[in-house]
Amino acid sequence: MEVRERPPAEAITKNTPLAKVRSQLAQIPLLGWLLGTLLTVVIEQAVGRPLALALGLSNIPGLFGLRIMLTKPALIPSAVAYVLLVYVLPTLVVARLSAPLANRLAQQLLDRFPLWVSLIVHLGLFYATMHLWGDISAYRVLFLKFILISIILTLSLNLVNGYMGEFSCSHPGFMALGAYGASVLTVLLFVNDDVFGTSLLPPALGPFLFPLTLVAGGLLASVGALVVAIPSFRTRGDYLAIISLAFMFIVKSVIENLEIIGGPRGFMNQPKWANLPTVFVWTAICLWMIYNFTRSTIGKAMCAVRDDEIAASAMTVNTRHTKIVTFLFAAFWAGVAGGLFAHVIGYINPGTFGVYKLSEVLAMVYLGGLNSVVGSIAGAAGLQLLMEVLRPLELFKWIVIPVLLIVLMIRRPTGLIAFTEVNIEDLLQPRRVPGKER
Amino acid sequence: MTLATFFQHVLNALQWGSFYALIALGYSMVYGVLMLFNFTHGDIFMVGAYIGFFVSSGLVAFASLGIVALPNWLILVLTIILSMFLTSFVGMLVERVGYRPLRGVPRASAAITGLMIGIVLETGNLALLGARRRKFPILIETQGYQLGPVTVTNTKIMIVFLSLLLTLALHQFVRRSKWGMAMRAMAYDFVVVPLRGVPLNTIAALTFGLGSALAAAAGIFFGIAYPVLNPYMGLLIGWKAFVAAILGGRGSILGAALAGFLLGFIEIFVAAVFPSTLRDVIAYSIILLILTFRPHGFFGEPYSAHLRL
Numbered sequence: 001m002e003v004r005e006r007p008p009a010e011a012i013t014k015n016t017p018l019a020k021v022r023s024q025l026a027q028i029p030l031l032g033w034l035l036g037t038l039l040t041v042v043i044e045q046a047v048g049r050p051l052a053l054a055l056g057l058s059n060i061p062g063l064f065g066l067r068i069m070l071t072k073p074a075l076i077p078s079a080v081a082y083v084l085l086v087y088v089l090p091t092l093v094v095a096r097l098s099a100p101l102a103n104r105l106a107q108q109l110l111d112r113f114p115l116w117v118s119l120i121v122h123l124g125l126f127y128a129t130m131h132l133w134g135d136i137s138a139y140r141v142l143f144l145k146f147i148l149i150s151i152i153l154t155l156s157l158n159l160v161n162g163y164m165g166e167f168s169c170s171h172p173g174f175m176a177l178g179a180y181g182a183s184v185l186t187v188l189l190f191v192n193d194d195v196f197g198t199s200l201l202p203p204a205l206g207p208f209l210f211p212l213t214l215v216a217g218g219l220l221a222s223v224g225a226l227v228v229a230i231p232s233f234r235t236r237g238d239y240l241a242i243i244s245l246a247f248m249f250i251v252k253s254v255i256e257n258l259e260i261i262g263g264p265r266g267f268m269n270q271p272k273w274a275n276l277p278t279v280f281v282w283t284a285i286c287l288w289m290i291y292n293f294t295r296s297t298i299g300k301a302m303c304a305v306r307d308d309e310i311a312a313s314a315m316t317v318n319t320r321h322t323k324i325v326t327f328l329f330a331a332f333w334a335g336v337a338g339g340l341f342a343h344v345i346g347y348i349n350p351g352t353f354g355v356y357k358l359s360e361v362l363a364m365v366y367l368g369g370l371n372s373v374v375g376s377i378a379g380a381a382g383l384q385l386l387m388e389v390l391r392p393l394e395l396f397k398w399i400v401i402p403v404l405l406i407v408l409m410i411r412r413p414t415g416l417i418a419f420t421e422v423n424i425e426d427l428l429q430p431r432r433v434p435g436k437e438r
Numbered sequence: 439m440t441l442a443t444f445f446q447h448v449l450n451a452l453q454w455g456s457f458y459a460l461i462a463l464g465y466s467m468v469y470g471v472l473m474l475f476n477f478t479h480g481d482i483f484m485v486g487a488y489i490g491f492f493v494s495s496g497l498v499a500f501a502s503l504g505i506v507a508l509p510n511w512l513i514l515v516l517t518i519i520l521s522m523f524l525t526s527f528v529g530m531l532v533e534r535v536g537y538r539p540l541r542g543v544p545r546a547s548a549a550i551t552g553l554m555i556g557i558v559l560e561t562g563n564l565a566l567l568g569a570r571r572r573k574f575p576i577l578i579e580t581q582g583y584q585l586g587p588v589t590v591t592n593t594k595i596m597i598v599f600l601s602l603l604l605t606l607a608l609h610q611f612v613r614r615s616k617w618g619m620a621m622r623a624m625a626y627d628f629v630v631v632p633l634r635g636v637p638l639n640t641i642a643a644l645t646f647g648l649g650s651a652l653a654a655a656a657g658i659f660f661g662i663a664y665p666v667l668n669p670y671m672g673l674l675i676g677w678k679a680f681v682a683a684i685l686g687g688r689g690s691i692l693g694a695a696l697a698g699f700l701l702g703f704i705e706i707f708v709a710a711v712f713p714s715t716l717r718d719v720i721a722y723s724i725i726l727l728i729l730t731f732r733p734h735g736f737f738g739e740p741y742s743a744h745l746r747l
Contacts, residue, residue, distance in 0.1 A: 167546055227726070235733030238469070242684045243729050245677065246722040253718035355677060359553045366550045398561035402554035406536060409551050413543035 028095045029430045031109075032102035034125040036095030041132040044086050048136065055082055060136050063143070066389040103430035110428065118428050127280050134276060141276055143388055145344050148283040149337050150380035154364040155290050155373060156333035161362075162370030163294055164326050165306030167237065170228050170244035171334050171361050173251035174221040176353035178335025179342040182217030183270045184261060186210065186343070193269045195260070203271075210273045214282070214339040221335025222328040224251065229327035233320050248358065255350040266349025267342075274343035282340060286333050291373050291424070293329065302326050303371075363405055369415030374422050379415065439710065442587035447710050448703075453594045453663060455702020456601030460656035461679035462698040463608060463691060464529075464649025470625045470689025471645045474545055477552035478532050479653060480676010481559040484669060485528050486654025487574075487661050488563065490521040494575050494658075514577045518600075518658055522651035529650025530643045537646075538639065556676075563669040571668050574661030597659045604655055605695045608648065612691060617644060625689045681725060687738030697736060701725075 028036075048060045055078035061068050064087065065079030095102075109118040134141040153175065160168040188196045190206035201209070228244045235243075256264045293299050301322040304312035313319050342348045360383070368379020386404070390397040408416075439447075461483050468476040494517040501508035508516075536551035583590045612618035620641050623631045632638040660675075661667060682701045686693030701721065708720045729735075 161546065167549070231726075231730050231733065235729070238475075238684055238688070239729055239733055239735065239738075241475075242681050243726060245681060246726050246729075249677075249718050250722045250726070253716075253722070257715050257719065355673060359557065362546075362553065363550055366546055370544070370546075395561060395565050399558055399565065402557045402561075405554045406551045406558075409547050409554075410539040413540050413547045415547075 024096060025092075027103070027431050028099045029102050029106045030122060030427055031106045031125070031430075032095045032099045033091070034122060034129065035098050035102060036091040036093075037129045038125055038132070039094045040087055040090045041129050043090050045132060045135065048086060051086065052082060057082065062137060062139055063385070063389055067392055070390070071392045099431075106428060106430040110430075115425060115428070119424065122428060123284055127277070130280070131276060142344070143384075144276060145274065145279045145340075147381050147384045148279045149340050149344070150361075150364060150384050151283055151377050152286045152333055152337040152340070153361055154368060154376040154380040155286060156330040156337070157361055157365045158368075158370065158372070158376045159290065159293070159302075159326055159330040161365055162372070163299065163302045163306065164323070166232065166244075167241040168228065168244045168327075168330075169241055169358055169362075170225075170247045170251075170331075172353040172355075172357040173244075173248035174225060174331040174334035175338035175341070175357070176251050176255060176348075176350065177221040177224045177331075177338065178214075178217035179338030179348050179353070180217075180255060180261060180267065181220035181335065182213045182339030183267055183342045183348060185213040185216055186271060186273070187267075187269055189213070191269055191271060195262075195267075195269070206271060207273050210278070210343070211282075214336050217339035218332040218335035221331040221338070225327045225331030226324075229324045232323050232327065248353075252350045252353055262349070264350060266347055266351075268347040270343050270346050270348075272343060272346050274340045279340055279344070282336060286336070287373065287377075290333070294371075294373065294421075298322060298325055366415055367405060367408060369418030369420075371419045372415075372417050372421060374420070375415055375417035378417055382416070440587075443710070445588045447706050449588065449590060449594055449598075451703040451706035452598045452699065453702075454706055455699035456598050457656050457660055457675060457698075458679045458682050458701050459605060459695040459698030460601055460652045460659070461676060462683040462686065462694040463605065464653050465680050465683035466686055466689065466691060466694035467608075467612075467621075467645050467649045469683060470691075471621050472537070472624070472642055473628065474537060475549040475552060475680070476532075476537075476646070476649070477549055477676075477680075478536065478556045478559065479649065480672035480674075480679065481556040482525065482529055482532065482650045482672070483653040483657050483660075483676060483679075484563070484667075484672030485559055485657075486521060486525040486650065487657030487667050487671065488567075488572070489524050489528075489654060490517055490658035490661055491572050491574055491667055493517045493520045493524070494577060498575050498577075510577045517577070518655060521654045521658055525654035525657075526647035526651040529646040529648075529653075532650075533643055533646040538642065556672075560669045560673070567669075571666050574665035574667060576665065577662070593662055597663060600655070601659065604652060605691070608652065609691045611648075617641070621645060622689075681722075685725060685728065685735050687735030690735070690737035693735060693737035 044060070052058075052060050057065075057068065057075060057078055061079055061082060065083050068079045069076045106118070109121060130144055134144050153171065156174075157168070157171045160166050184196075186206065187193060188199075189201045189209070190199050190203045192198050192203070224247070228240070228247050231243050232240050255261065261267045294302075298321075301312065301317045301319075304315070304317050305319050305322050309319055338353075364379040364383050365376065366379075367383060368377070369375030383401075383405075386401055387397070390400055393400060461479065464479050464482070465476060468474055468479070494513060497508060497513045497516055500506075501513060532552070532555055536555045537548050540548040540551060578593060578596070581592045583592070612621060620631075620636045621644070623636060624638070624641050657672075660671070678701060679698060682697040683694045685701075686695070686697035704721045704724055705717055708714075709717045712720065
């Protein structure tokens with residue numbers, strides 16, 4: 001696994017103002033940045049609204065003022081001022097001021113405790129930031145949930161299309177299986193409605209057993225993935241693409257024909273248990289598992305199968321085992337993403353899991369970059385943000401986004417961040433202060 | 439099912455299959471020669487249908503001026519030829535914008551640009567022409583003939599006949615002409631053949647152009663058979679034709695056409711025997727079975743290492 005070398009802070013020339021800023025910023029560890037953003041959102045909670053009103057905005061801008069800039073060009077200066085005053089400036093100042101403290105803290109965390117403690121602390125801070133940011137409006141919470149679900153989905157597709165080098169089109173199908181599996185279980189077990197009658201278990205138990213229903217949905221998707229995984233023993237590449245595409249259509253069509261779960265009308269009444277902490281925890285688990293999966297023996301076997309199946313098999317890689325495990329694992333996470341999606345919205349219909357979903361997920365994977373967990377996160381979050389920000393353009397959104405993606409693909413054909421990985425241990429390290437050895 | 443309804447279904451399946459076959463040819467050519475998925479092709483079919491609509495409406499309006507006497511059959515012939523010609527440029531444009539800059543990078547990237555150009559075409563159509571559905575002008579009156587108990591219409595016969603003709607023409611072009619030979623050579627070896635002086639860009643543009651022309655023909659035939667056009671008409675039919683193209687086997691023109699007709703037969707007969715909502719389930723399950731036992735399509739060669747995505 002390739003690890004990107006970070007240049008030492010001393011190496012940056014200190015002549016230009018930009019370089020000075022960069023050398024200042026290079027001293028801030030991740031912990032410092034997280035502290036900065038956390039304080040920023042606290043500040044936004046405290047003074048965001050008066051400040052926004054003072055700047056002439058009607059309310060706190062939902063997404064960094066980007067949508068306001070599109071709908072009301074006259075307000076662009078105020079929106080920019082708001083972003084600078086509330087987000088950029090406090091983050092920079094706090095991060096820089098707290099850098100010595102944060103560096104020491106990060107060092108202590110790494111020295112005294114195992115790695116995962118430091119990781120949990122960072123994730124906790126990140127979640128706190130996200131939670132407080134989302135506290136401002138329900139819209140932001142929904143947006144964050146969609147980003148997190150897209151990340152799970154993109155990562156799991158990246159396993160098959162990136163690490164294993166197939167071109168699988170079946171992910172909307174896996175997602176649909178997971179969504180319907182989990183929804184049917186929760187509605188059957190915990191909800192009194194007219195489809196399945198009274199709940200089999202007391203509804204109060206629901207939120208506690210909800211993860212189990214998600215897992216069940218994921219397992220259902222895994223079972224469905226066998227349909228694609230078994231033919232992949234004999235064929236790959238383009239013919240497998242067709243098999244997976246056919247699978248996607250079959251799933252959609254089967255669901256449309258099952259009257260008991262609503263058929264083409266969709267399935268509703270799912271309790272909205274997928275709140276932000278739940279989705280976040282699932283995303284974190286998914287990230288952790290997939291990150292480790294790609295670095296495990298089977299992950300390496302996966303890359304070997306991608307590069308040369310025959311050679312891999314000659315070097316004692318069990319290609320069938322590798323393929324089936326990867327497919328089932330990826331499908332499981334797609335199913336979990338589907339289950340979360342269903343319990344965020346509280347309604348699903350088979351039309352959601354069609355070719356448009358496929359285009360979206362494929363675009364996220366290839367935009368972000370193959371073989372890269374970070375790339376997938378960037379691709380999913382980037383595209384989701386783009387789709388949300390450009391919403392005021394209405395119909396023209398679907399011209400602007402594809403054109404942007406085409407330009408991006410042509411400029412960076414392998415995606416934004418492909419075939420590179422951030423070493424987590426590296427990321428959590430404190431930064432050295434220039435000229436001062438530890 | 440009586441014998442009469444059986445033959446009626448055969449006729450319907452032939453017509454339905456000819457749309458798939460004509461569109462699948464375009465996919466198959468691009469796939470065979472350049473090893474790329476042209477995911478824009480379904481939308482090129484839609485664009486072809488709209489171009490056909492505008493050309494034929496224009497010609498009808500021109501004929502009604504009374505300067506030149508234009509009988510309806512001549513309008514139809516002119517519409518087909520002109521639309522095929524115009525749509526081939528759309529195909530070449532797609533190649534130039536979305537595929538040529540991405541040659542030599544992982545093929546999936548080009549698939550993404552193709553998908554995105556497709557979305558641009560759909561939305562652009564919607565934005566330019568509005569959500570109102572267009573009605574294709576009726577150029578030839580549908581006449582039914584009774585062949586025993588089976589009703590045969592002249593439009594069905596014409597569509598099936600012209601589709602077969604175009605398929606065979608393409609096959610002959612690829613088999614016999616110099617350009618066709620260059621295309622086959624390119625399909626054989628993508629790297630060495632350009633070194634021997636075969637212009638890669640011209641061949642690529644030609645491949646896209648020819649495929650798009652056939653898609654335009656399919657679009658016009660579709661407009662004649664089902665005269666309501668909408669911007670998303672190419673979406674589902676395009677993906678299905680894509681399945682047919684791959685099912686036919688890499689680079690096999692007759693295979694793609696055959697698979698297109700087969701898909702038409704499966705769909706029509708499934709809908710005839712079972713409830714029509716089960717059509718997709720059964721059709722795709724059959725395809726899945728075929729691919730499980732013949733993993734390289736009907737006429738495709740086994741997968742080799744350098745054809746990787």
